[in-house]
Amino acid sequence: MNELEDRLTRLLEEDAQTAPLVPEPPARLRTKVRRRQFGTVAVSALTVLAIVGVSVAGLRTIQREAPAPIPADLDPYSTGRYPIFERTATIEAFTIFSPSNWYLVNQAAWARHFTADRDRELCGGSPTGEDSCVFSTPGGGTVPLITLSNVDHGLRTSPCLDNEYPVRSDEAIMTIAIDRAFTQQPEPLNEQRPLEFGTTTSDAREPCGPGTYRFFSGPDAYYLAYFAIGQDVSSSDREALAEAFETMREVPDFSTRVSGAAPASPAYVIAGGTNAAGDWRLELRPSDSQGPDKNVDLGFVNGEGTRGTGDFTVPSVPIEDSRGDPTFGAVTKEATGVQLQPEGGEPSMPATLVPLPPSMPFDFDLFFAENPSGAPARAVPLGLQEPTPSASFISVGGNFEDARFSAEVSGPLDAKACIRIQMGTDRQTDCQNSGATLLDELGNFRVWTSDQMTLFVGVIPLDAALAFTGEDGTSRYENSCSFEADFWQGTTVCAMAVPPTPTSGTIEVTTKDGETTRYPVSWGSRFEPVRVATGTTNGTPWALDYVEDRQLVLVDPSDEIVFDGIGPTLMSSLSADNPMIISEYDFGIHGEPRYVIYGVSRADVDELVIGLAGDSQIDLQRGRGDPSFHTPGSDPETSAGVWWLELPPGPVVASITAFDAHCNRLGRAAMSLQAAVGVGIPPPVTCQPAN
Amino acid sequence: MVGPGTGPREAEVEASDLALGSLEELYVRHAPECVRLAFLLTSDRAAAEDIAQDAFIKVAGRFRHLRRPEAFEAYLRRTVVNLSMSHHRRNRTERRSLAREGAGRQIASVEPPDLTDRDELRAALRALPPRQRAAVVLRYYGDLTEFQVAESLGCSVTAARSLVFRGMEALRLRIARGDHA
Numbered sequence: 001m002n003e004l005e006d007r008l009t010r011l012l013e014e015d016a017q018t019a020p021l022v023p024e025p026p027a028r029l030r031t032k033v034r035r036r037q038f039g040t041v042a043v044s045a046l047t048v049l050a051i052v053g054v055s056v057a058g059l060r061t062i063q064r065e066a067p068a069p070i071p072a073d074l075d076p077y078s079t080g081r082y083p084i085f086e087r088t089a090t091i092e093a094f095t096i097f098s099p100s101n102w103y104l105v106n107q108a109a110w111a112r113h114f115t116a117d118r119d120r121e122l123c124g125g126s127p128t129g130e131d132s133c134v135f136s137t138p139g140g141g142t143v144p145l146i147t148l149s150n151v152d153h154g155l156r157t158s159p160c161l162d163n164e165y166p167v168r169s170d171e172a173i174m175t176i177a178i179d180r181a182f183t184q185q186p187e188p189l190n191e192q193r194p195l196e197f198g199t200t201t202s203d204a205r206e207p208c209g210p211g212t213y214r215f216f217s218g219p220d221a222y223y224l225a226y227f228a229i230g231q232d233v234s235s236s237d238r239e240a241l242a243e244a245f246e247t248m249r250e251v252p253d254f255s256t257r258v259s260g261a262a263p264a265s266p267a268y269v270i271a272g273g274t275n276a277a278g279d280w281r282l283e284l285r286p287s288d289s290q291g292p293d294k295n296v297d298l299g300f301v302n303g304e305g306t307r308g309t310g311d312f313t314v315p316s317v318p319i320e321d322s323r324g325d326p327t328f329g330a331v332t333k334e335a336t337g338v339q340l341q342p343e344g345g346e347p348s349m350p351a352t353l354v355p356l357p358p359s360m361p362f363d364f365d366l367f368f369a370e371n372p373s374g375a376p377a378r379a380v381p382l383g384l385q386e387p388t389p390s391a392s393f394i395s396v397g398g399n400f401e402d403a404r405f406s407a408e409v410s411g412p413l414d415a416k417a418c419i420r421i422q423m424g425t426d427r428q429t430d431c432q433n434s435g436a437t438l439l440d441e442l443g444n445f446r447v448w449t450s451d452q453m454t455l456f457v458g459v460i461p462l463d464a465a466l467a468f469t470g471e472d473g474t475s476r477y478e479n480s481c482s483f484e485a486d487f488w489q490g491t492t493v494c495a496m497a498v499p500p501t502p503t504s505g506t507i508e509v510t511t512k513d514g515e516t517t518r519y520p521v522s523w524g525s526r527f528e529p530v531r532v533a534t535g536t537t538n539g540t541p542w543a544l545d546y547v548e549d550r551q552l553v554l555v556d557p558s559d560e561i562v563f564d565g566i567g568p569t570l571m572s573s574l575s576a577d578n579p580m581i582i583s584e585y586d587f588g589i590h591g592e593p594r595y596v597i598y599g600v601s602r603a604d605v606d607e608l609v610i611g612l613a614g615d616s617q618i619d620l621q622r623g624r625g626d627p628s629f630h631t632p633g634s635d636p637e638t639s640a641g642v643w644w645l646e647l648p649p650g651p652v653v654a655s656i657t658a659f660d661a662h663c664n665r666l667g668r669a670a671m672s673l674q675a676a677v678g679v680g681i682p683p684p685v686t687c688q689p690a691n
Numbered sequence: 692m693v694g695p696g697t698g699p700r701e702a703e704v705e706a707s708d709l710a711l712g713s714l715e716e717l718y719v720r721h722a723p724e725c726v727r728l729a730f731l732l733t734s735d736r737a738a739a740e741d742i743a744q745d746a747f748i749k750v751a752g753r754f755r756h757l758r759r760p761e762a763f764e765a766y767l768r769r770t771v772v773n774l775s776m777s778h779h780r781r782n783r784t785e786r787r788s789l790a791r792e793g794a795g796r797q798i799a800s801v802e803p804p805d806l807t808d809r810d811e812l813r814a815a816l817r818a819l820p821p822r823q824r825a826a827v828v829l830r831y832y833g834d835l836t837e838f839q840v841a842e843s844l845g846c847s848v849t850a851a852r853s854l855v856f857r858g859m860e861a862l863r864l865r866i867a868r869g870d871h872a
Contacts (some may be wrong), residue, residue, distance in 0.1 A: 004863060008812060008827070011809055016730065558820050
């Protein structure tokens, strides 16, 4: 620690002592927490009352024709292999708690698209909420958003859109829909409890068919909840459905709800929760790729956007996405489970196995594991006879001018590798966060610097010799490397310490056969961010900087990074399907958002097509013939393209699809910036083959 | 049926008190550090108290969904940082306006002759952009690893490292030229 750092540390500690002390919770905190807890407990208590009420009043069950869409014997939970947990999912303006063996479907984007198209077809022109034609259509002007059922009907059906919806005799279903044709004053959601099945709306309007209705107001619209219960539904399922409605709650701050990037297709919501960034959910939908391994897409959605992957190849790639909390992916059914194993010897955390729904009959399971602390960890399948050879650990070290150095490398020899280094008293960890941890090629060295030394850590062949020669050719370091074990297929990890002076030079790796490979390296103050683009959006200047570790960051006029995380994880991930990450920055001027989206695309991406939804209806393309959309800057290391796009103020929902030169879809991403209900769905994007 | 001694109201109070007791313990344990961190990030005593309380309210609201309660501290720290950033954003327009109005005075002003090194460093720290300042405070006050700094700021390790680096460089530069206003 240098003199400035010493001064700074002392100053901060002194200043911290002058901060006000808060020995016990102030009344305001107590009141607010009590209010929240009251809500939770009151809901539970009222649920008990609701169940009692149901038992006394009896149920008027709804009987309809019941052609079974999915055979009951395909219920994956009947095998006992999968745990049933309480699934918490925030969709649109509501958070719903439901058993994981029920099928929760997010139909919001698809239903908006569907109803808008149908309204145009049946009624012509631009439908409005006052158009009586709209209300005479099936569903009576409802837009189903969320469906919860104990039966898998698939994704593209809803009792509020289909008058012939087959409610099975053993089915219990709830649909939450926007009610565009409300004819009575709805009550707030919290005033609608307890639910009593068998009651009907006072105006006898049944837009989704016979059943039980609740009409309530949400933060942005009027809603209805529709319930249908077959005659053979068990009492426990009735209770589960009632409890799902009773405990459903509005998102407190609707502007920060989990809007995600809304593909126009409906999706099963298989899990949800809360992490450091807020509420999240995992969505499962059929893959729309054209590849031979086409199966499903599994996506993580939160208020900041989406990430995900799909077209799983298992068991060769048991883990598909470990870029954050949660880790999720697919695993072979031959595995007995999946564990999240922290790298530091902490206890393993079990992942939750989730079956594919019967409508997706692929031969693998899904899993997710929460890791809220963000501690470096990797997911490994359990119970396989030949486990995936991904677990490995090696520690190397030595002394450099009386200072101890060491490097502990664990995990697979890819982007999931975790490196912990010690340079004297300085300890650093770099695990699973960016391409910085990538040890994907021999001789791919990582460099750390401290006041005492510069430390290289890399992977070289066993029996090879390592040396470093400074740029002036006079300083040479040899045999500073410690070898210990066969780390990965005949390679080992090497750590070599050299003086800390900022400089550059060449690392030489010489095999036992005398073949020498040289790697130019540089570090220290020579690192300078490369400015690849600048612009001014609505009066606010911005710039894109290409920084170390192949990252692209958005900086403000004071060179402060205002948004980062672009590029390396996807560019370097061997299994990632997505070609890019989308990001945004709210400049926050004049209270209205101005957006710049930007990203880094894979080298084989020939064309990006962006479909924006909403009133703007802008289609923009990168690459061929549109230089304004593709920066002249590109990453020479990976030949990846850097692109950006300024967007006008206002809500944006967009889908971005990447194609190769033959219009094969390489992947897609989607985004939602300040999404608003009814904004719309990104139009399908198309690709024109290159001439 | 629900009997008079076990009615929902009684159950509600009992359960609430139990949970609140647990929360109070957490509050007593973590609140002082929250206030200190918020104070270092905002230099505003009142705001620091508000931020600490708001952070607890937000995290407490999600506490039942934490499958690993030991992550509470990390959640809380990140929430404090986020709220401090929001505090800065809310005041950004006002501060810009004040900065413009005060620009002439600042240029014309002369540093107090008895300005100590500590005051100089403190002023330079306060002049850092909010995220740089947060990164520096978390790194050197909280003694967090780069990974933890990144976690608290919601960014990558590389970005956290860059923020700390830029922040320290800015401090060195401002102190060297006495430009810390």
